Amino acid sequence: MPTKKLIVHNLLNNKWISGVDLAKKCAISRTAVWNNIVSLKKKGYSIESDNKLGYKLSDIPPYLYPELVSYNLKCNVIGKKIIHFMSTGSTNIDAMNLALKGEKEGTVIIAQTQTAGKGRFNRQWESIPDKSLAFSIILKPYGKSPRQAYQFTVMAAVSIIEAVCEFTGLKPKIKWPNDIYLNNKKIAGILTELNADTDLINFIILGIGINVNQSKKDFSENLSNASSIACVLNKPIDRLAFLKLLLFYLDKRYNGLIQNKFHNLYNEWQNFSYPPGTKIFYSANSSEGSGVIEKINEDGALSIRTPCDEIISIYSGHLQIL
Amino acid sequence: MDLKEIKEVIKLMKSNDITNFELEKDGFKIVLKKEQQIITQRITEPAPAYYTPQPIQNMAAQSATQQIFSQQAADSASLPEAEDPNIDYITSPMVGTFYAAPSPESPPYVTSGHEIKLDDIVCIVEAMKVFNEIKAEISGKIVEVMVENGASVEYGQKMFKVKKI
Numbered sequence: 039m040p041t042k043k044l045i046v047h048n049l050l051n052n053k054w055i056s057g058v059d060l061a062k063k064c065a066i067s068r069t070a071v072w073n074n075i076v077s078l079k080k081k082g083y084s085i086e087s088d089n090k091l092g093y094k095l096s097d098i099p100p101y102l103y104p105e106l107v108s109y110n111l112k113c114n115v116i117g118k119k120i121i122h123f124m125s126t127g128s129t130n131i132d133a134m135n136l137a138l139k140g141e142k143e144g145t146v147i148i149a150q151t152q153t154a155g156k157g158r159f160n161r162q163w164e165s166i167p168d169k170s171l172a173f174s175i176i177l178k179p180y181g182k183s184p185r186q187a188y189q190f191t192v193m194a195a196v197s198i199i200e201a202v203c204e205f206t207g208l209k210p211k212i213k214w215p216n217d218i219y220l221n222n223k224k225i226a227g228i229l230t231e232l233n234a235d236t237d238l239i240n241f242i243i244l245g246i247g248i249n250v251n252q253s254k255k256d257f258s259e260n261l262s263n264a265s266s267i268a269c270v271l272n273k274p275i276d277r278l279a280f281l282k283l284l285l286f287y288l289d290k291r292y293n294g295l296i297q298n299k300f301h302n303l304y305n306e307w308q309n310f311s312y313p314p315g316t317k318i319f320y321s322a323n324s325s326e327g328s329g330v331i332e333k334i335n336e337d338g339a340l341s342i343r344t345p346c347d348e349i350i351s352i353y354s355g356h357l358q359i360l
Numbered sequence: 361m362d363l364k365e366i367k368e369v370i371k372l373m374k375s376n377d378i379t380n381f382e383l384e385k386d387g388f389k390i391v392l393k394k395e396q397q398i399i400t401q402r403i404t405e406p407a408p409a410y411y412t413p414q415p416i417q418n419m420a421a422q423s424a425t426q427q428i429f430s431q432q433a434a435d436s437a438s439l440p441e442a443e444d445p446n447i448d449y450i451t452s453p454m455v456g457t458f459y460a461a462p463s464p465e466s467p468p469y470v471t472s473g474h475e476i477k478l479d480d481i482v483c484i485v486e487a488m489k490v491f492n493e494i495k496a497e498i499s500g501k502i503v504e505v506m507v508e509n510g511a512s513v514e515y516g517q518k519m520f521k522v523k524k525i
Contacts, residue, residue: 184453185515188488215488232492236453242490323457323512338488353487353512354457 041066043105045074049085049095050109056092100168102148102281111282115144116175116289123147127154130231130245133174137233137241143178146285169251169266171281175288177242179296184234188338189300190242191216191230193291196306198226198248200291201284206271212311214331214340214357218248222359223265225249248284250277304336312359318342322355366390376443448498449506450520452513456487460509468509470520474502482520485513500524 039047044064048055061068075085075093082099098106104120111117119142126132129147136145151167177190195216202210202218202225210220218226229245249266251274257264268274295303312318316331320342332341332349339351369392373381381392452458460468460483470482476496485492504521507513 184492185455187454187490187492191488191490228489230490232490234453234492235495236451236497323510353455354489 040105041070042074042078043108045071045078046083046095046103046105047109049093050098050106052095054088054091054094058092060093098278100277101150102171102173102278106278107146107148107281107285112286113144113289114293116177116292117144117146117285118142119145121145121147123149125149125151125153128152128245129172129174130229130243133176133243133245134231134233137176137178137243141176143176143241144289145176146173147175148173148281166252166256168277169249169256169268171246171248171250171277171284173246173281175244175246177244177292179239179242182239182296183237184232184239185337186300187230187232187234187239187242188215189295189303190244190292191228192303192307192338193295194228194230194244194246194288196303196310197284197287197291198228198246199306199310200287201280202267205280205283206267206275208267208270210310212307213359214311214334215338219359220265220267220270223263225265225267225270250275250280300336304334308334317360319358319360320352320355322352325350328360366392444523446500446524447503448500448522448524449518450482450494450496450498450522452485452515452517452519453494454485454487454492455515456485456492456513458507458509458511458513458519459484459486460505468505470502470505472502472504475525476500476502476522494519496522498522498524 041064045060048060048063057068057071061071064071066074071093075087079085081103082101083095084097086094086096088094101124102122104122107120107122108117121132121136123129123132126147126149129149129152132149133141133145133147136147149172152172179190182189192215195212195218198218199210199212202208202220208220210218210225213219213224216228217224218228226246226248229247231243231245233240233242249264249269251268252266254269256266267280291303311334312331314331314333317328318331319328320326327344329342329344329350332343334340335351339353340357341349341351343349369381369383372378373392379393381390383390460470462469462484468483470476470480476482477499478496480496481493482496482502483494485494500522502520503523505519506521507517507519513519
């Protein structure tokens with residue numbers, strides 16, 4: 039474990055620890071401890087020091103530093119390694135480049151600020167430092183075909199619902215295939231990119247953007263359909279603790295999925311989605327129109343009942359809840 | 361003729377784009393017909409494929425392709441002219457929407473006449489918001505882009521006609 043991470047983990051119980059003890063636990067000299075404390079302070083940590091008592095952490099910075107996210111994080115795959123950028127173009131592009139260079143699966147790339155956050159078709163995804171969550175995960179599911187790739191985006195959507203629900207008591211809904219809505223406004227989006235051969239996935243980049251603590255005035259006027267967890271809850275939440283809970287669920291669901299347990303996830307996907315009978319307007323490929331949700335199929339497609347009582351199934355496209 | 365041999369014949373039909381095959385021997389007769397691209401894919405792929413927006417019709421078409429007759433001789437089938445062996449196709453690995461460019465404002469990845477190398481990105485196929493950048497598994501020159509931007513593609517559907525160099 040890197041020294042800084044070790045020092046922070048030893049300070050995170052917010053108790054005094056002597057320089058000698060800290061040096062021993064990190065297997066470094068007292069001078070090295072001191073140097074690290076100085077550089078941690080520069081990163082935004084508030085650390086008190088006392089000649090007799092040693093060091094005590096009084097406050098942490100508002101950033102999702104790897105040493106903070108990894109503290110007491112229980113995970114098998116997702117979150118084993120965390121990379122944090124204060125500012126980057128898009129975590130999906132960073133993740134893609136890292137994966138192409140052989141980065142291990144499970145690595146999470148978090149950005150404090152994304153200058154060119156990617157949405158569908160390179161549409162911009164607005165993220166506000168300290169208030170939103172923007173991260174990407176590298177996954178390398180063994181032996182899965184591109185046709186199964188949607189299962190990983192379903193996994194992300196279900197995990198977000200589970201984390202929001204446990205953390206706040208709110209019950210968001212999934213708008214097919216994977217947009218997360220609270221009170222009919224979008225609070226989270228998932229952008230999945232695939233690198234695959236004809237029949238085999240090489241890796242998947244799961245890009246997740248969540249509006250956590252934005253207030254109403256943080257949303258620009260052309261985002262009238264967007265909201266945040268804080269807007270609905272009427273108070274901000276602990277972004278770090280929420281991210282850790284979400285990573286826990288993502289990791290748990292991912293382990294289920296690679297053991298071929300899509301069926302459980304499929305059931306949750308249906309339970310959390312806008313139910314059959316919901317009136318919608320759809321646009322898919324060359325067709326569009328109004329209809330009602332009939333069902334979500336296990337292969338990922340959405341079946342829609344049209345006004346002439348026809349059932350059509352779509353694999354891509356956009357839905358508007360009416 | 362056992363199932364394995366029938367499968368072999370189907371494979372050969374697929375690779376050579378043959379649409380009709382008939383064989384008669386000792387009172388046994390088999391007729392294999394290929395009505396459209398997707399149907400051959402279904403037969404050769406035992407895994408459940410995705411369905412088009414009209415799944416029922418396609419399933420019916422699929423079962424209708426494998427007709428085995430035990431009587432009545434027919435004229436021997438004439439094989440259609442085999443295609444240029446230097447022509448190959450890039451097919452879709454999944455059902456979804458074909459995008460020729462990374463965003464509506466960008467130029468397409470490739471157009472007809474474009475030379476491509478192994479692993480060049482040629483298009484995106486998207487389904488359930490999963491964006492699959494399709495890489496060329498052959499080098500050559502694009503002869504034809506066979507799908508319109510924004511159109512839906514089936515599993516195994518030909519998207520690009522490529523002349524190998």
